[in-house]
Each structure stands twice: as C-alpha cells, then as structure tokens.
Amino acid sequence: MTAVLFELPPSLEAHEPPAVRDQVRLLVSNGDEISHHRFTDLPALLRPGDVLVVNTSATLPASVPVVGAPLRLNFSSELPSGRWLVEVRGSDLRPRPGAAGVVALPGGHSVTLLEPYSRGRLWVASVDFPVHEFLRRHGEPIRYPYVRRAWPIEAYQTVFATHPGSAEMPSAARPFSDRVVTRLVAAGVQFAPLVLHTGVASPEAHERPYSEFYSVPPASARLVNAARAAGSRVVAVGTTAVRALESAVDPSGTVVAREGWTDLIVTPSRGVRVVDGLLTGFHEPRASHLDLLAAVASRRVLERSYAAALSSGYRWHEFGDVHLLLPSPA
CATH class of the missing domain: 2.40.10 (Thrombin, subunit H)
Structure with a gap:
C-alpha cells in the first residue's frame, strides 16, 4: 500500500461544511509544480475540450x-x-x-x-x-467523530446527485456549485456523468475497496473516447469516478457502456488506462485511496503535495479542501 508519511493534526480536520460550498481551497499538483488556489479558479485551470468525469450518485441517510x-x-x-x-x-x-x-x-x-x-x-x-x-x-447521514454535530442530508449531497445509492458522499464533487459548473461549461469544459454507489468508508481499518455498483452510460463513454482521440484531458472528480470509468475499459483501451458490480482496485502497478487527472480530497496516511492517487500521479508527487498541504493549512475530510492532480506540462 502506498503510504504518505505524516501526522494529521486535529486542527486540520474539517469539522463542519463551509458556509459556501465553492469557497474551499484548491491545491494543484501539475507534475512537479505546486500552486495554491480557490476552488472557484478551476475553470481557468482546465482547457477547452477537457472532460470532467462526475459521479451522479446521491448520498443516502444510511x-x-x-x-x-x-x-x-x-x-x-x-x-x-x-x-x-x-x-x-x-x-x-x-x-x-x-x-x-x-x-x-x-x-x-x-x-x-x-x-x-x-x-x-x-x-x-x-x-x-x-x-x-x-x-x-x-436514517441520518453517516458521521464520524471529527464531525462534531449532526448535519442534514442536504449537506452531504453534491450538485450532481441524482441517483440515490451511496452510503457516503462522493465528496470530491462537493465544492461544485451551479455558478462554477456554468463557468466551466462556458470555458469549453465538458462533463461525463456516471454512477458509482460508494459504500461505508474505513477510517480506522483502511481496508481495500470492496464490490460497488457502477454504471457508465453510452453518451459518457463516447465523450471520453472522443476527448482522448482529440488529445484532451480526462479528469476524474473523485476516486469513485476513477474506479467506475476504469472498470468500463475494454482490452483495446476504449471506454464502453457498462454497468454492474466492480471489484477493480486501482494501484500503481495496475495503473490507469483512460484517466489523465484527478480532483480529490485529502486522505489519511494509511488510506487505501492513496494507492489510486499514486496510479494517477506518483508517490513522489503525493509526498511533495501533501507536505505543501500540511504546511499551508489545508483541511482534510469530506467537508475540507480539494486537490487537483494534473499530468506534467511536458
């Protein structure tokens, strides 16, 4: 398992949702380059023709x-x-x-x-x-000790949430607001929706992912394939979007429409076949998600970016800040 060795101070745990969902910070790792932004800068950080792959699973009061x-x-x-x-x-x-x-x-x-x-x-x-x-x-939303009081289910939904089924929020998409989505579309960025119903996380045990239901529709498969053919970047919003999309790749490297339960575990040795970049939250030192991040970037990039996040006071967990991993400009 990929480990990024650090101590997470309690002061960097996000205990409650931000007052405005798109007013969180955004750390960008562009190969060896690291820069600091607000999430509202995202439209300027992507290119016309880039595709954001978003999970439309809605959170259950599980x-x-x-x-x-x-x-x-x-x-x-x-x-x-x-x-x-x-x-x-x-x-x-x-x-x-x-x-x-x-x-x-x-x-x-x-x-x-x-x-x-x-x-x-x-x-x-x-x-x-x-x-x-x-x-x-x-039911109520699942809540862990670092979230000190209960919040309504609406606090755990993203703007893309249309298909109820996730035990926990696909939280990488939480900072998106209607205005940010509108600005992204105006900038020529495209959206490819899919579904992955994520199960209960394991903050204590850091277990590997288990089988989860996913669905990649035909229109999203066509959009991703067209973007790759045109040399545009495919950026997954969250580890759930990576798992679903990479589960729908055929032996030739083409994304196909597919649904069912996936057992895929994305690791550095397995790599990614269609994902170029990833927008994600910050994960704990022993979290299994770090293997997936290292498949998109590298352990060295993760170590540098996490050190920068810690020293700059970024916030962790589902109500925290986000991290954009992009391929090196070279």
Whole structure:
C-alpha cells in the first residue's frame, strides 16, 4: 500500500461544511509544480475540450439507531445477491464487531447479520424491507467523530446527485456549485456523468475497496473516447469516478457502456488506462485511496503535495479542501 508519511493534526480536520460550498481551497499538483488556489479558479485551470468525469450518485441517510442498544447500524452496499453489507457502530461512533444475529431497528423492522465480511467490521445481512424507503423515514447521514454535530442530508449531497445509492458522499464533487459548473461549461469544459454507489468508508481499518455498483452510460463513454482521440484531458472528480470509468475499459483501451458490480482496485502497478487527472480530497496516511492517487500521479508527487498541504493549512475530510492532480506540462 502506498503510504504518505505524516501526522494529521486535529486542527486540520474539517469539522463542519463551509458556509459556501465553492469557497474551499484548491491545491494543484501539475507534475512537479505546486500552486495554491480557490476552488472557484478551476475553470481557468482546465482547457477547452477537457472532460470532467462526475459521479451522479446521491448520498443516502444510511445510518439508523439500533433499538434497545447504544449502537447504530450503517447500511453500506447492496450485493448482487440482494443482501446488504452493513456495519455496527457504538454510541461513540467507533466500529463494533458485534455478533451474528438479529438487530432490531426502528419501525418494527430488523436485519439479520449472517456472516462477517471484513475483519468483523462489515457484515453480510439479510434484509426483508425496501431499504431506501426505510432510510428516508428513519436514517441520518453517516458521521464520524471529527464531525462534531449532526448535519442534514442536504449537506452531504453534491450538485450532481441524482441517483440515490451511496452510503457516503462522493465528496470530491462537493465544492461544485451551479455558478462554477456554468463557468466551466462556458470555458469549453465538458462533463461525463456516471454512477458509482460508494459504500461505508474505513477510517480506522483502511481496508481495500470492496464490490460497488457502477454504471457508465453510452453518451459518457463516447465523450471520453472522443476527448482522448482529440488529445484532451480526462479528469476524474473523485476516486469513485476513477474506479467506475476504469472498470468500463475494454482490452483495446476504449471506454464502453457498462454497468454492474466492480471489484477493480486501482494501484500503481495496475495503473490507469483512460484517466489523465484527478480532483480529490485529502486522505489519511494509511488510506487505501492513496494507492489510486499514486496510479494517477506518483508517490513522489503525493509526498511533495501533501507536505505543501500540511504546511499551508489545508483541511482534510469530506467537508475540507480539494486537490487537483494534473499530468506534467511536458
């Protein structure tokens, strides 16, 4: 696993959403060049013809209280079998391994934990009710200890959110506002939407990604292929967009329309086949996402850019600042 060695001081954790979503900072790593911007500078940093690949998955209020216990159950991902991956957390928002059995939920519902899925943290569960409808009535957004108070589900949606299904927000797109999107379109930047329903993150265990549902529509596949043929850059907005897009590449290197569950893990040794750049948040030292970032850039670039982010006071996590990784101008 790629590791960028640093200590993340609590003062750099974003504890709440910014008052205006596009008023966050933007660190740009352009090969060996590092520069500091506001997110509203993004239209000037991209070129006409560049394509931004955006995830249109909407965030579910995926966390519900467990009846009769100081616990919460987080719904993570639906499996191809129709069962769900779920996580049990304590009242301190820390993971609880739990034990197989029936978990009582609000409204007289329950789920049955069948077997451990990963290190005792995620469980395969049998669910016999419509999950999305249940969560709309009883759920709240998943929240970790660094977010000190609850925020409404609207704080966890991006402007692209149209397809409900993510346990956690595809947060790299959170700084986009209507006005920034309008300026990008006016500057000749194109948008290629796709879907990847992201599951529950693992801030403590830093596990590898597991199977997630994705869909790359025909129009987006054509747009990305045309941009690459014209020599324009394909910039993914978030690691979820990278995973989905790279899952839809055929052996010839062409993006095709495709949907299903992907097990793809993007690493430096695997590399990326169609993504040139990446807009992403800042990740923790042992986060598995860093392997994907190193596949787009390099470990050396990440070490330099993260050192610059730390020394300049950039903010981490889903409500924090963002990082644009672009290929070297050469």
